[in-house]
Amino acid sequence: MSILAVGSVAFDTIATPSGRVEDMLGGSATYFSLAASYFTEVRIVAVVGDDFTADHERVLTGRGVDTRGIQRAKGKTFRWGGQYLDNLNEAKTDFTELNVFESFQPHIPAEYMDSLYLFLGNIHPSLQAAVRLEMDRVRLTGGDTMNFWITGSLKELTETLKLINVLLINDGEAKMLAGERSLPRAARKVLSMGPQALVIKHGEYGATIFFREGAFGIGSHPFRAPALPLEVVDPTGAGDSFAGGFMGYIASQGQLNREVLKRALFYGGVMGSFAVERFGTERLQKLTRQKIDARFQVFRELTHLE
Amino acid sequence: MSILAVGSVAFDTIATPSGRVEDMLGGSATYFSLAASYFTEVRIVAVVGDDFTADHERVLTGRGVDTRGIQRAKGKTFRWGGQYLDNLNEAKTDFTELNVFESFQPHIPAEYMDSLYLFLGNIHPSLQAAVRLEMDRVRLTGGDTMNFWITGSLKELTETLKLINVLLINDGEAKMLAGERSLPRAARKVLSMGPQALVIKHGEYGATIFFREGAFGIGSHPFRAPALPLEVVDPTGAGDSFAGGFMGYIASQGQLNREVLKRALFYGGVMGSFAVERFGTERLQKLTRQKIDARFQVFRELTHLE
Numbered sequence: 001m002s003i004l005a006v007g008s009v010a011f012d013t014i015a016t017p018s019g020r021v022e023d024m025l026g027g028s029a030t031y032f033s034l035a036a037s038y039f040t041e042v043r044i045v046a047v048v049g050d051d052f053t054a055d056h057e058r059v060l061t062g063r064g065v066d067t068r069g070i071q072r073a074k075g076k077t078f079r080w081g082g083q084y085l086d087n088l089n090e091a092k093t094d095f096t097e098l099n100v101f102e103s104f105q106p107h108i109p110a111e112y113m114d115s116l117y118l119f120l121g122n123i124h125p126s127l128q129a130a131v132r133l134e135m136d137r138v139r140l141t142g143g144d145t146m147n148f149w150i151t152g153s154l155k156e157l158t159e160t161l162k163l164i165n166v167l168l169i170n171d172g173e174a175k176m177l178a179g180e181r182s183l184p185r186a187a188r189k190v191l192s193m194g195p196q197a198l199v200i201k202h203g204e205y206g207a208t209i210f211f212r213e214g215a216f217g218i219g220s221h222p223f224r225a226p227a228l229p230l231e232v233v234d235p236t237g238a239g240d241s242f243a244g245g246f247m248g249y250i251a252s253q254g255q256l257n258r259e260v261l262k263r264a265l266f267y268g269g270v271m272g273s274f275a276v277e278r279f280g281t282e283r284l285q286k287l288t289r290q291k292i293d294a295r296f297q298v299f300r301e302l303t304h305l306e
Numbered sequence: 307m308s309i310l311a312v313g314s315v316a317f318d319t320i321a322t323p324s325g326r327v328e329d330m331l332g333g334s335a336t337y338f339s340l341a342a343s344y345f346t347e348v349r350i351v352a353v354v355g356d357d358f359t360a361d362h363e364r365v366l367t368g369r370g371v372d373t374r375g376i377q378r379a380k381g382k383t384f385r386w387g388g389q390y391l392d393n394l395n396e397a398k399t400d401f402t403e404l405n406v407f408e409s410f411q412p413h414i415p416a417e418y419m420d421s422l423y424l425f426l427g428n429i430h431p432s433l434q435a436a437v438r439l440e441m442d443r444v445r446l447t448g449g450d451t452m453n454f455w456i457t458g459s460l461k462e463l464t465e466t467l468k469l470i471n472v473l474l475i476n477d478g479e480a481k482m483l484a485g486e487r488s489l490p491r492a493a494r495k496v497l498s499m500g501p502q503a504l505v506i507k508h509g510e511y512g513a514t515i516f517f518r519e520g521a522f523g524i525g526s527h528p529f530r531a532p533a534l535p536l537e538v539v540d541p542t543g544a545g546d547s548f549a550g551g552f553m554g555y556i557a558s559q560g561q562l563n564r565e566v567l568k569r570a571l572f573y574g575g576v577m578g579s580f581a582v583e584r585f586g587t588e589r590l591q592k593l594t595r596q597k598i599d600a601r602f603q604v605f606r607e608l609t610h611l612e
Contacts, residue, residue, distance in 0.1 A: 017487060088487065181323060181394065183510065184535045204489065205511035208535060224608050226530045229490045229514060259612055266611065302530050303609040305572065306565055 002041040002114070003251040005032045006106050006131050007121020007144075007240070009046040009070070013081040013095075014279065016088065018233040024280040025056050027078065028121035028144065031237035034284040035244025035271040036119075037063040038292055040251040043112045045069035045131075047104045049077040059285060069109050073100035088232050089203050106131050113137070117251040119243060122146050125153055125160040132163040140256060142166045142247045143195075144239070150176050161194035166261075168199040168243050184210075187222070197261060199246065199268070201239055204229065209265050217258035225265040226303050227273055228295075234279045238272045241284060245271030270295045308347045308420070309557040311338045312412050312437050313427020313450075313546070315352040315376070319387040319401075320585065322394065324539040330586040331362050333384065334427035334450065337543035340590040341550025341577040342425075343369040344598055346557040349418045351375035351437075353410045355383040365591060375415050379406040394538050395509050412437050419443070423557040425549060428452050431459055431466040438469040446562060448472045448553045449501075450545070456482050467500035472567075474505040474549050490516075493528070503567060505552065505574070507545055510535065515571050523564035531571040532609050533579060534601075540585045544578045547590060551577030576601045 007029030013022045029046040036042045043066040048056075052072070060067050078101035081094035106127055118135055120128040120143040132141055143164035149157050150173065157177075161167065167190065171183065177193075178186035183200065187210040190198050196215035201207045206227040213220045246268030253260045270292055277283045313335030319328045335352040342348045349372040354362075358378070366373050384407035387400035412433055424441055426434040426449040438447055449470035455463050456479065463483075467473065473496065477489065483499075484492035489506065493516040496504050502521035507513045512533040519526045552574030559566045576598055583589045 182537055184537060187535070202511055205508055206532070221604075222535060222608070224532045224534075226512070226532055226609055228530075229493070229528060231488055231490060262611055298527075300611060302528070303532055305568055305606060 001116045001251050003117035004043045004112050004115035005029050005119045006045045009048050010078040010080050015083040016234050021279045028240045031240035032244040033065045035241040036248030039248030045106050047071045047073050047100050049075045049100045052077050075100045119247050125149050125157040129160040140165050144168050164195050166197045167195040170201045174200050223262050225269045227269045232276045235276050237275050241275035242268040242272035307422045307557050309423035310349045310418050310421035311335050311425045312351045315354050316384040316386050321389040322540050327585045334546045337546035338550040339371045341547040342554030345554030351412045353377045353406050355381045355406045358383050381406045425553050431455050431463040435466040446471050450474050470501050472503045473501040476507045480506050529568045531575045533575045538582045541582050543581050547581035548574040548578035
């Protein structure tokens, strides 16, 4: 079933110990859509500038992504520059040029209104809320956020959290959002703010999903998907690719229960692990479901005792 | 089968967000021995000062640990002070008073010479090597080390690594020892230095075991044991308790193969998770094998897909 992704399209300039690339196609909606495209139909809403070419668009349409929701504005596309030279787990931002992204107002095309699944990428929480409220038929909403909104727009974010079913954030964001240094306590607090489930991404160590008591099944035991220790070339987009694998798999299943969410967590880890093996979206453009399922199996065996 | 642990006995002064304790019994050999005591017979070699009382010794003998190898020296026992106020994952050292530990020369009692398993806690690599070379019947040697020896005594450490079958260190130590920022590359390099297996401890994220090609079984696939997100009261001793659960389980099995080492990795995680739930060794003194196996089951289910 179709999933709608709202977020950013960007051109990234990135330096890692493996090399340096300039103005490479990226952005949360791009990584999410490519990762999700291996599981289900994907529709994208984002804004780009004059410098977004037909070749850039073909990266998405080549994977069957519906790009009718990409808005074109006068000016340059959002640009981000960062480096991971000292620490592959944390980006050091060199520059952020919002450009056309600064005045992004998501318009949902009429053809997208029947989407059953929704992913709200890391944009202003008020825009996230507006999109969610516009969509009538959505069954499950996944959402992301970041430190910038937690510190600067907490009131709006608090309202948006009531509209999100599954929040996907990392350890630091969860602790900051909850004002708690202990991860299980932070998780409980974030779940009390609205979401039925919380996915905390641990980078190279995998991810944990916490459930509100009784949500999607019985009890409140967390579940963890490990990640294989791999050669990381470029960590950019790992979190959005994780979200794409996670939400894409859920949208492909047609039912919502713990077992589906647990498998989705593994698929999230799998797509994140592929994303980081090459610069930018290169690896995500040329996968097959067979390769994805083979790695899913490796991830299962990684923690499987006889 | 008996396991011999050589390491430190210490009195720790620790501050964490949960509180502060002074001169609490600790040290690598103490945590290791208590954790291993739930699986097999444990013998300890360490040095203490005049301030080590009969009550302190009863903490160990109460768990059946053979303390005949505890050497008494004139002076005070090793003291360490540290805090985890900003970060539960990393200790900030306030003070280190080596005291009698400074001139520690491990003497192995004759009654210990038939030990089949050996754990070399974090002491000078030359002392580790001397102990190993003295023991004729050892089937498997586990060892720990730290940044201090990696930077200050690399030559001695390199020799010792050739005598250690399973090295247990954390992420930062593995990367420093290998001079590599990528974990899988660091693991390969450390394995080329001697050990047949390398356990890298990830703190609250569990641990990964890497095998040298063909060691203890077929292939070289790594295996990961996840860890449950738990309320951490005091992280001190987590790594040594992990090692105690890991080595203790192995010593209890009588055979050495990948499946045993994988289960041992889970038991390591289980014992580490108990250790951090209370200050010092409190939790490790009053467990039962039933409680341990119940948590082992929880850890299995944590990543288990139907």
